[in-house]
Amino acid sequence: MKKITIAIDGFSSTGKSTIAKQLANALEYIYVDTGAMYRAVTLFALRKGYIDEENFSINDLIANLDQITLQFKYNEQVGFAEMYLNGENVEKEIRTLNVSNYVSKVAAVPEVRYQLVKQQQKMGADKGIVMDGRDIGTVVFPDAELKLFMTASPEKRAIRRYKELIDKGDDVKYEDVLRNVQNRDYIDSHREDSPLRQAEDAIAFDNSDMGLKEQFDRIMNLAKRTIEA
Numbered sequence: 155m156k157k158i159t160i161a162i163d164g165f166s167s168t169g170k171s172t173i174a175k176q177l178a179n180a181l182e183y184i185y186v187d188t189g190a191m192y193r194a195v196t197l198f199a200l201r202k203g204y205i206d207e208e209n210f211s212i213n214d215l216i217a218n219l220d221q222i223t224l225q226f227k228y229n230e231q232v233g234f235a236e237m238y239l240n241g242e243n244v245e246k247e248i249r250t251l252n253v254s255n256y257v258s259k260v261a262a263v264p265e266v267r268y269q270l271v272k273q274q275q276k277m278g279a280d281k282g283i284v285m286d287g288r289d290i291g292t293v294v295f296p297d298a299e300l301k302l303f304m305t306a307s308p309e310k311r312a313i314r315r316y317k318e319l320i321d322k323g324d325d326v327k328y329e330d331v332l333r334n335v336q337n338r339d340y341i342d343s344h345r346e347d348s349p350l351r352q353a354e355d356a357i358a359f360d361n362s363d364m365g366l367k368e369q370f371d372r373i374m375n376l377a378k379r380t381i382e383a
């Protein structure tokens with residue numbers, strides 16, 4: 155059967171990765187969460203002290219980008235590939251609110267984007283891939299056969315993220331999560347390099363009031379039609 159590239163972009167916490175994982179499993183495609191790559195670079199910058207509340211030594215980060223090795227390794231127990239930073243499993247640490255608070259600044263650095271986009275394009279060179287992020291349909295794979303753009307209200311997204319973090323045992327406040335979602339929306343959509351925007355040929359999906367099952371069924375139908383076309 156023909157293999158295609160599926161690009162899923164959209165605002166943070168719109169459930170992109172949940173739907174992308176399900177789709178990849180059903181189609182037996184590779185799934186790549188590009189947000190995890192930007193998060194891992196952010197964790198590296200935090201650990202090295204290149205970024206904190208007051209400062210961001212962009213030049214130090216750029217000078218040391220070659221010290222970063224990112225890998226996805228499939229974990230059968232969880233059913234998806236986890237993020238490794240220089241050989242260490244950082245899947246949990248990259249999802250904390252602390253990393254979320256800095257990631258948009260790191261993701262706005264053109265040199266960081268250049269390196270990560272190159273790696274992403276390599277991963278998808280043979281198609282048969284579902285990739286989610288902010289610039290997949292616009293920059294990474296402008297020729298993707300199927301492009302989706304996910305949206306939902308900031309409040310709905312903050313509630314989803316808040317529940318996820320609380321379930322993981324993180325001590326967070328809903329107001330802080332909402333502020334983080336809104337800040338990231340702003341920075342991600344207003345940065346100069348590859349801002350978040352809907353590709354002209356992307357199909358928009360507002361899932362504020364849509365259950366997971368309905369969403370999956372609709373998107374799976376779109377994928378099947380595209381593959382058979």
Ligand code: DC
Nearest residue numbers: 166188189192257261287288289338
């Ligand atoms: O999808 P996520 O929330 O894990 O992404 C984390 C951040 O990384 C997000 O605020 C924007 C950035 N990002 C990006 O700029 N480009 C991508 N392709 C993926 C994520």
